[in-house]
Amino acid sequence: MMCLASGAMADRIKDIASVAGVRSNQIVGYGLVVGLDGTGDKAPFTDQTFRNMMNRFGISIPTGTNLSLKNVAAVSVHAELPPFAKPGQEIDITVSSIGNAKSLRGGSLLLTSLKGADGNIYAMAQGNLVVGGFGAAGSDGSSITVNVPSVGRIPNGASVERTVPNAFSHGDSLTLNLNSPDFTTAKRVQDRINNLLGPQSAEALDATSIRVLAPRNPSQRVNFLSILENLEIEPGIEAARVVINSRTGTIVVGQNVKVLPAAVTHGNLTVTIAEDLGVSQPNPLADGETVVVPQSEVEIEQEPSRMFKFGPAATLNDIVRAVNQVGAAPGDVMAVLEALKQAGALKADLIVI
Incomplete structure (x- = not known):
């Protein structure tokens, strides 16, 4: 099972979007x-x-x-x-x-x-x-x-032998289309351009398209787009998703995947993932605050009957750590994930290819 969980990072606009009408x-x-x-x-x-x-x-x-x-x-x-x-x-x-x-x-x-x-x-x-x-x-x-x-x-x-006409030099604006539609990313692109060029320079039309005012002169438009496409933004975080390749047994789990309290029996493996809430109390006369601290425990047992127990709010790292410790086969993991999805306990899109 592969885990994709990366921190925030900036991407250039040219890497996450294309200009409408400019295509092969x-x-x-x-x-x-x-x-x-x-x-x-x-x-x-x-x-x-x-x-x-x-x-x-x-x-x-x-x-x-x-x-x-x-x-x-x-x-x-x-x-x-x-x-x-x-x-x-x-x-x-x-x-x-x-x-x-x-x-x-x-x-x-x-x-x-x-x-x-x-x-x-x-x-x-x-x-x-x-x-x-x-x-x-x-x-x-x-x-x-x-x-x-x-x-x-x-x-x-x-x-x-022939040039294909396009609308790159037509009109008073350009439209940038995101490769992966996302409302958060579209707004961030809009805000980044407006911060550089001034208010109302860019307008997010939907989760995919951002319309930007541009010069009509083709040469100036090329220079203008060269500046825009090198601007860096932080894309929005993708929706929680689990992808299963049923032919190869490969499982890719995206970030923000969570599991609600649930138990699944499968074979002779018992995996228990539980999370308790503790309280951190500051010392007397100390300048501190009382806070709630999550405490996760993972227990693994080999028994005649397998039981996968998750929750409450087990994180992706908890699941991956538990599965790796017992050396469960991809087929076992696939069966558990599908059962959790059917029970409504897997808070992510489950995609089988």
């Missing part, structure tokens, strides 16, 4: 990979694509000819076009087989246009593939495959 765009295309070592596909659309390509080169293939292509594969090509990408800049692309090709290793992608959702061409791709996977087969039918040989990448394999 997905582009995709369809093409052919040639030069394969007999690992191409035999799909009918591959033959059709190959015929169309040869016709464009002025070569006519008679109808009914069985091409029996073994070194050609039909592929999809996709990439992410970064914001402010300009014509002539190069971006990485990913190439994936869409037929029954066994491997794209050693292949070369022929010139392929990459289009956006609007149907316009934004980049042209071509180049030699880098494939991380490989496979081998024996004459008796046995085979072995490492990673995925039907997918490859081409670093700097596409050249940008």
Whole structure:
């Protein structure tokens, strides 16, 4: 079980927020990979694509000819076009087989246009593939495959042909969108900017968006945003949350997770976590105050029947310490946490992935 509990720390605005309208765009295309070592596909659309390509080169293939292509594969090509990408800049692309090709290793992608959702061409791709996977087969039918040989990448394999318009230089304001919506963080960003630029310079619209007045001149706006994104604030504390990965048995417990008084029986393990309240009384004539002091006790016993007992207000550290001392398996901890959540004793969101 992993415990995430960190103290307060400041983050830059650029690390916790992004500017509305400044984002990447997905582009995709369809093409052919040639030069394969007999690992191409035999799909009918591959033959059709190959015929169309040869016709464009002025070569006519008679109808009914069985091409029996073994070194050609039909592929999809996709990439992410970064914001402010300009014509002539190069971006990485990913190439994936869409037929029954066994491997794209050693292949070369022929010139392929990459289009956006609007149907316009934004980049042209071509180049030699880098494939991380490989496979081998024996004459008796046995085979072995490492990673995925039907997918490859081409670093700097596409050249940008068109700029994607954005609203960065439009209007009298910019909107900052938090990566993790939080009302406390939004207010702190608003207050930090107003303290620097003056009252009413920033306005939190909701838990995600903060609108900031900005100069209209693009050059001044760049300088303005450079100052804003380097301002440091203390983000709000995340809500109490427990995340369980049911496949690997990994459990991540966030801070501020508390457990109300409860007892859970599981196997032959007994874990008791209790918290009493003591009183600290100052000496006579001493300049002090009477205060309530919490006193936590943890007891662990190995018995025929397991009993997890929590509360009142057991803290995360108490739970983790007790579980680590007995060496409970992740499955035991998962069962206890789920039971506590069902009983309403776990004061946190329980997320199972």
